[in-house]
Amino acid sequence: MVQQLAVYFTYIIEQLGYWGAGFLMALESMVAPVPSELVMPFVGFLAAEGKFSIEMSIFATSVGSIVGSLLSYYMGYLGGRPIVLKVGRYLLLNREHLEWTEKWFEKHGSWTILASRFIPVVRHLISIPAGLGKMRIVPFCVYTLIGATAWNTFLLVCGYKLRQNWTLVQQYSHELDMVVAICLAIAAVWFVVLHIRRSKVAVAANPD
Helix, strand or coil, X not given: CHHHHHHHHHHHHHHHCHHHHHHHHHHHCCCCCCCXXXXXXXHHHHHHCCCCCHHHHHHHHHHHHHHHHHHHHHHHHHHHHHHHHHHHHHXXXXXXXXXXXXXXXXXXXXXXXXXXXXXXXXXXXXXXXXXHCXXXXXXXXXXXXXXXXXXXXXXXXXXXXXXXXXXXHHHCHHHHHHHHHHHHHHHHHHHHHHHHHHHHHHHHHCCC
């Protein structure tokens, strides 16, 4: 199935160019089952072949990610959970994944919009709880743009560097996801530990 999807996605990009890449990344930023790992490495491959510009590729896919994220955001913001579930079933939305993502957003706050772009499954859904939670639109767009552009660029560069072997990135994309997720988890634990230590020092310095 993954190989078949890759064939469809590469065909769309070859036929529609930057528009096709942007369209697919818009779907990827919604709840549609379009993995960025099947899109961006091929875009990087085309850039390496001189058929695409790296700058335009990053611009088009980043715009696509923003558009898709905003659609999901406003679906949650304006329609609420009932509309999300109603529309999502046509896009193969996994209800359990959505509920887990909602809890993730509620627990960790707005910064998860940025971090979630590097976490499998969550990056497809995080815009919905942001909309449900009425997150302010400007921070949402800024975090989404930074996170999406960083992730898209990373995969594009992998495809660019590997060139003829760009399919290897697709083959090992889930391993890449897990490595990034583990690094983020370690960073989060380090941040919490550092915060606790600073709090203890502050209390010791000001016992009153």
